[in-house]
Amino acid sequence: MKPRILLTNDDGVSSGGLWAAYTALSEIADVTVVAPSTQQSAVGRSISIFEPIRLHKVVINGFDAYAVDGKPTDAVIIGLYALKLQPDLVVSGINIGENLSFESIMTSGTVGAALEAANQGTPAVAFSLEVSDQGMKFDDPRSAMIHGEEIGHVVADVCTRILDSGFPKGADVLNVNIPSTIRGGYEVTRLAHKLFHTGVEERFDPRGRPYYWINGPLIDDAEEGTDVHAVRQGRISLTPVTLDCTAPGAFDEIRKQFCP
Structure with a gap:
């Protein structure tokens, strides 16, 4: 029997990235x-x-799917507990x-969806694709069709290895980032500190507010x-992520402050 994903x-149930992943994983x-x-x-x-969560059975690209009127975490929880899917792996993306x-x-x-799956006891992988034009993030996701067998191959290859060999011990989620142009192989990475130079732009409405x-x-x-460095160099970043946000490096200093 095939494993269940x-x-x-x-990005929503009609996203081109989701259906590119579906095509690759269905193999x-x-x-x-x-x-x-x-x-x-x-x-x-x-x-x-x-608020209540509505679930709709829909057909997209000729395939059955479930659309959830809620958040990605809601979709995972509905899939696990309302639909009782019992998957071997949860995949979020592309x-x-x-x-x-x-x-x-x-x-x-x-x-977040992958972390929720892991929190509920199911191993999970998140896939994201670097885009050369940041405006694509704000376009209708149905128009962002992902072309090229390379991207689908990465998704299928990563998931095949995990299903065959087991989820990496010590990780709760594997965060996979694929460069827009792949120029290298896999690299196991740590999280960089930031992705954006955060700023705020002030504008005024027609009433001057x-x-x-x-x-x-x-x-x-x-x-x-x-x-960040791996993807900028054209390599596929594999970052193991844990649910435990504890900072044990601060234990001694906090003990000195609060438990003398």
Whole structure:
């Protein structure tokens, strides 16, 4: 029997990236798509606890899928507990735009879905694709079709290795970032500190009242060994991520301050 994969994302159930992943993964597994019905980028691990969640069975590109009126984490929870899919692996992506650095993975709905799956006891991989034009992140995700067998091959290859050999011990999620132009192989990386030079742009509406856009250009590069550096060099970044956010390096100093 083929292994079972629950496929989700944060760009929405009709995203070209999601269906590129579906095409690649269908060669190696029985894949069920359970994804947000609309664009949900940058919602992190938000969960809908103050409103009901609607589930719709839909047909996209000729294939059955489930559209969830909620967040990526909601989609994972619905897939695991309402649909009772019992997947061997949860895959989130392919996200249109890279998810690199502490800064990005803390807000990413793509990584958030994978973290939620891991939190519920199912191993998970998040896939994101670097885009040469940052404006693509804000286009209709249905138009962001991912072309090229190389991208699908990476998704299928990573998942095949994990399904065959088991999930890497010591990691809860594997965060995979694929460069827009692949010029090298895999590199195991750590998270860089930042992905953007954060800024705020003030504008004024027709009545003269201010409003704000959070913006800022991408960081050109980061130190060697980081996910940002690997992708900028054209290599596929593999970053193991844990759910445990404890900072044991601070234990001694906190004990001195609070437990003399």
